[in-house]
Structures are given as structure tokens and as C-alpha cells.
Amino acid sequence: MASHEIRDLSIIGAGPTGLFALFYAGMRGATAQILDALPQAGGQLAALYPEKFVFDVAGFPKVLAKDLVASLLMQAGQFGQPIHLAQQVIGLEEADGIFTLVTETDRFPSRAIIIAAGIGAFTPRRLPQACAAPWYGRGIHDVVLEPKQFAGQHVTIIGGGDTAFDWAHQLDGVAKSITLVHRSDRFRAHQATVDAVLASASQGRSAVHTFHELSDVIAEDGRIVAIELKDIKTKLTKRVDCDVVLPMLGFVSDMGILLEWGLQVAKDEISVTQTMETGRPGIWACGDVNTYPGKLKLIATGFAESSIAVNQAVHWVYPEKKVNPGHSSNLAVFGQKDD
């Protein structure tokens, strides 16, 4: 097992909260590292909605989620602290004042821990039909990273929530055709987007099949050319031209081991004080993973909480360093006059 050097802080999670925590640790002169289970940084923004605009991050009238992640990476990257991806934390050890986070392959020791694990390690919910399984990654994709890759293709989107409708709307005019399939006629999506997709369907640019589900995948020469849909009421089936299936069925998240570390836990979330303390000395929690009265699960909240958590942790590791960071506009670390 690879063992890494001891750092001041280990941050679990490379979502917006963890990335800002990494920046903040660097600004405070602390050595830090991030561990994330996913193969890319950005948490929910990168994994679930990279192409959506976010409108409520201070300073950005609107910003694509993936662009916000790129900016956060640039901001955190100026201190050269490591981000270890594809490293899911599955264990914690503590000895002689050092915490060690354990993954399948590596051990990451540090003096304090910041948990910024969001909704846990998450994976997209898979289609339950056995016929779909062999086509994942070869025509069935549950994450859309580059919408242009579907230009000129027959795209079927399965689901009735925000993500399904957002992609149906965004791929309208990019894909050759859009077919949206949902098991009921109740949608859990923003009404304006539902209206836009239904309007497109009424103009023949898209098709919406309610009370239908996937019943077969039809392939020729190793690629999907059509799918079969079954009406769940009449049991009748129909064939739909299709190159690509995008199941947008939400995701399954797993807090796993994190809730078993002797922290204060309330309904799969970590209860924290106003200084982001978790009940276990040396471990702080910020962002979507924590809870307290009045908690808002927003990017902006995670930023504020990560600065509180990191400043507390830095003071805990180095008691001579003040909790209050001072103003970045004055800091020598940025080449400014330190006062």
C-alpha cells in the first residue's frame, strides 16, 4: 500500500466545498491534500450538471457548473497541493495525534481532517432492465460531459426529473431527434423546462412517451440502432430509432464509513456546531455533508463553511496561528503588504 507524507489537513471531497477548503488551507500556509472517490474533481457540479448554468454564486451573474469547477481548480492550484482522484476513503485510523485516511490502495496521514463529502460517494442509478447492462459506455451514458458528441444522433432520454428535461431541452436542435421516456405522466422538473420540451414535441422536433419503459435494445454491427419501448398499461411495444440512450434516473449516494467515526450524526448528515466541529476533536465537516438549524445546501454556503472549518483546523494544528485569517487583499502570500 502506498503511504503518503504527513500533511496538516486531509480534505475528503473535491466538490466546490473541498476545493475552496484546499485553497484556503494554502492561503493559511497549511499543507493539505484532497481525496475524492470520483475520477474528476468538482463533485455534483462535474458529475451531475456540468453543462448547467448556476446563477447564485457571488460574483458570477451566471456560470456554467464546469467553468466554476475550472476556476476553483485554478484558485486552489496556485499552492500546488495534491488532489488525489479515484481514491474513495474507506477507513480512518488515529494514533499519536495523526489521522490516517485509508483507501483501497493508499494511506494518507494528516494532523486534522475536513470532511467535505457532500452527499457521499455517488453513482448514477442504473436502468434495471438486463438488456441495458452490456451497452453502458457503448451507447448508454448516464453522465453527459460533452453534449456536442450527440450532434446528428437519435437520442433517447429516460427519466422525468430535472436532469432528464434539462438535457431534452439542451439537446433540442443538437441531436437529430429527442425521445423522452418516462414511466408516469408526473414530472419532477422545472415547469418552464417541461413546457419547452412539450412544445418541442408538439412541433414534432421531439417525442415524449409517458407510461413507457425500455424493453429491449436493438443493435446492428455492435452498435445501438433502435430501442423497443413498452407501454406499461397496455403492454404494447413500439420501436424507436435510437443511437444513444441517456438514462437520467437520479443517483445513489453512500455516506458509507464516514458516519461511523464517532461523529455527531443526524439522518445521514453530520451535525456540526457553528465552528463546523463534528464532535470528534480534529475533524471538521462543511458543505452538503453537514447539518445545523437553518442549513442551506448551496455552493455559497459550502464556501463560507469551508473557510470557517479550515481556519479552525489551522488554529488547532498550529495554536500560535490565529483563527481569523486576516484579509487576503493584505496577505504576503499573494504578494501584498502583510499588515
Ligand SMILES: Cc1cc2nc3c(=O)[nH]c(=O)nc-3n(C[C@H](O)[C@H](O)[C@H](O)COP(=O)(O)OP(=O)(O)OC[C@H]3O[C@@H](n4cnc5c(N)ncnc54)[C@H](O)[C@@H]3O)c2cc1C
Ligand atoms: C442538478 C443540481 C443543480 C444544482 N444547482 C445549484 C445551484 O444552482 N446553486 C447552488 O448553490 N447549488 C446547486 N446545487 C447544489 C450544489 O451542487 C451542492 O450544494 C454542492 O455541490 C455541494 O458541494 P460539496 O462540495 O459540499 O459536495 P459535493 O458537490 O457533493 O462533493 C462531494 C465530493 O465528495 C466525494 N466523496 C464523498 N464521499 C467520499 C469518500 N468516502 N471518499 C472520497 N470522496 C468522497 C464525492 O465523490 C464528491 O466529489 C445543485 C445540485 C444539483 C444536483
